[in-house]
Amino acid sequence: MFQAFLSKILELSAKGSFKDQTARVIDYVDTLSDEDIKVVVKEIGTIPGCIKASSSEEKLFSKASDIILARCFRMLGLKSKSVNERADSADVIAESVHHKYSLVADAKCFRI
Numbered sequence: 001m002f003q004a005f006l007s008k009i010l011e012l013s014a015k016g017s018f019k020d021q022t023a024r025v026i027d028y029v030d031t032l033s034d035e036d037i038k039v040v041v042k043e044i045g046t047i048p049g050c051i052k053a054s055s056s057e058e059k060l061f062s063k064a065s066d067i068i069l070a071r072c073f074r075m076l077g078l079k080s081k082s083v084n085e086r087a088d089s090a091d092v093i094a095e096s097v098h099h100k101y102s103l104v105a106d107a108k109c110f111r112i
Contacts, residue, residue, distance in 0.1 A: 006050075009046060010050075012060065028112060032071075046109065047109050
């Protein structure tokens with residue numbers, strides 16, 4: 001499943017603006033089953049070697065990790081989204097619907 005996810009990210013990174021790419025990644029992630037998300041979560045922390053450093057593919061892969069994290073928070077029952085703004089802003093915001101606490105997060109990906 002992770003290979004299919006990676007292929008989709010690489011495919012999407014070749015089309016349109018970063019904002020459009022991000023919207024398409026969100027749409028794609030929303031179609032994945034909970035089981036597929038669990039598989040992707042196990043692998044997404046490491047940037048694959050096929051993605052060049054400082055490339056548009058790397059930027060979108062990193063954004064996809066934030067989108068996956070937001071989806072995980074929703075799977076836990078939180079209202080969550082990946083934030084598009086980058087300056088002085090959290091990458092992911094989540095809020096408890098019932099208890100009204102909120103949290104911010106950043107899904108980091110690393111190159112090994």
